[in-house]
């Protein structure tokens with residue numbers, strides 16, 4: 001076995017055993033997107049299926065093309081899941097259904113490791129339980145805070161009180177693998193300005209056209225509670241943003257001016273090696289778990305909204321403590337964080353040398369064009 005094969009196996013075992021909880025004798029369905037669609041890499045589904053068979057599972061792999069409207073016609077997919085103990089989506093339709101109630105009883109896995117390299121890296125290998133514990137530590141800190149203050153080098157300045165998480169239930173109907181964000185913090189109780197460079201892009205919820213629009217300079221989006229209250233920046237960018245919000249909202253019949261919620265990446269192994277502009281769809285589905293990125297869900301009164309605003313290198317002060325500092329996440333500054341890093345050595349090591357690649361262009365910014 002080569003080193004890469006061995007790392008890939010460890011990533012797949014983490015997905016299957018620690019996250020999906022599959023056991024010998026169970027039946028597993030893998031719903032995979034055709035690699036020709038450009039989202040998931042070649043050989044990823046086969047690698048996961050091979051490891052599952054080695055674990056004693058009966059595995060079915062279904063390869064489907066990507067159809068942007070599929071989530072609205074998901075009866076066939078749901079029916080195909082029925083006879084199996086567990087389902088793993090290597091397909092965007094799983095991501096599209098992540099906040100939908102139809103999958104809530106099944107709790108399938110959606111894999112955000114988009115290719116074999118990502119699954120074989122620290123992103124795929126870090127114990128799933130460690131990431132769940134880390135997510136919970138962040139949620140607890142945000143829910144108990146008096147003052148949360150977000151800033152970024154481009155001028156984001158957003159402030160609010162404690163995170164007013166909904167009282168019950170999980171934040172998604174699917175289980176994410178790897179777990180790489182905390183629960184979205186509602187916009188309610190927050191106000192300020194978000195500085196956005198490069199582009200406005202979709203969230204993976206619906207695929208509309210155009211999926212992204214270019215921003216030539218920094219656009220400032222002001223909001224209060226859950227309402228966007230204004231745009232500031234170059235006349236060209238302000239006009240492009242207004243037009244895009246209205247266009248997307250009209251297409252989908254939703255309220256454009258919603259600032260629904262925000263969250264940041266918590267996974268130090270999440271590396272995205274292409275530039276964002278090379279494929280905005282792939283970038284928005286693969287890079288967000290890196291702590292150098294924090295995003296807002298806007299346009300539409302639901303998570304994840306339809307337009308995301310992406311902040312690079314955020315600082316997040318929780319009651320004055322810089323838990324994120326210029327894009328670096330310090331879990332040791334959370335209650336229970338040091339102890340968690342001691343218990344999960346691999347996670348501790350990753351946080352000492354976190355992945356830096358998040359799809360920035362040569363000028364160090366997010367850009368619309370590759």
Ligand SMILES: [Fe+2]
Nearest residue numbers: 263295297304
């Ligand atoms: Fe999100």
